[in-house]
Amino acid sequence: MASILQSPGRLLIAFTCIFTTFMGESKVAMSVFRPSNWALAHATFYGDETASATMGGACGYGNLFQSGYGTDTAALSSRLFNNGYACGTCYQIKCYQSSACYNNVAYTTVTATNLCPPNWSEPSDDGGWCNPPRAHFDMSKPAFMKIAQWKAGIVPILYRRVPCERKGGLRFAFQGNGYWLLVYVMNVGGGGDIGSMWVRGSRTGWIQMSHNWGASYQAFATLSGQSLSFRVTSYTTKETVIAWNVAPSNWNVGLTYSSTANFR
Incomplete structure (x- = not known):
């Protein structure tokens, strides 16, 4: 029933409550999650192509390869991070109206694994990208490179919350x-x-x-x-x-x- 692994250290649609038991697990279904509407934001990246700088992070997932998240991840501005309650949430992101966009890419999907903290020494439109009340995604470099040329540094994006598909x-x-x-x-x-x-x-x-x-x-x-x-x-x-x-x-x-x- 359980296995052991080595490890390092809003759209809601209400349904009648359903209770089922299967293989020793129980589930109470209260609602189902649907993708949200698309919204505007901006995206930057941190780290290099290895995504080593994204390991650890404010969510506490440790080594993102061992925990199953890989390099398709992003740090969220505090407006989106929600004091950590957004950890593990999934977003579709597509580059929008920039010459740096890869026009043949519809979107990429990332998981929130970190916090992008405010930079109060810089204005929010010039360096302080994660300052409130901005919605911002600081993506791993491999994830950013799926939607735009990395030399752009920052690009406008469309994003939406989507259900997380986990194996x-x-x-x-x-x-x-x-x-x-x-x-x-x-x-x-x-x-x-x-x-x-x-x-x-x-x-x-x-x-x-x-x-x-x-x-x-x-x-x-x-x-x-x-x-x-x-x-x-x-x-x-x-x-x-x-x-x-x-x-x-x-x-x-x-x-x-x-x-x-x-x-x-």
Whole structure:
């Protein structure tokens, strides 16, 4: 049911609540996520062709190759980052009305994995691209090069939120200790985001976890020596999945545990 991996360290349409159980996972479907309307913004890039500068980041995904996100990623301005609740969200981006655009490219799809912080020493229209209230995407260089010539530096774009298509189940990267569990949730499908989360030990009831930062949630509880299950709710769709017995009783920090449960 669960496997272990090595790891480093708004358009909503409401439906009648449906509860289903399959292969040990449970799902409560509250709504379905549809692509948003296209909106105007700008895009820049950071790092080089290797995308090594994009590893880590404010969402806490660590090595983006090992966590499954690769180089198709972007850092969001604070207006879009939403204090970390936008971590894992997916966007289609296409270059718009610039001589640097590759006109034969419809769009590329990126995942939000980092924050592009404000640069208050520069005006928002000349260097301070991520200053509020701007919507801005600071893309990895490989992702930027799919839509425009990198020498342009900055290009106007059209963007829209889209559902995240993920292969495999949710991944839970553990940090902390037996009395404080910090979990980074990765490979999230559907809305791609996490709005709330609970953990349940084999000797406890459901314990609500608090949002730490980025894609991480924490529980101040004694959970060592217990197998762990998680209940996760999407920030965007409010859909909930329950991943039973994700981590065995001898779980340890520094490891990533996976489940077949995911959002669709």
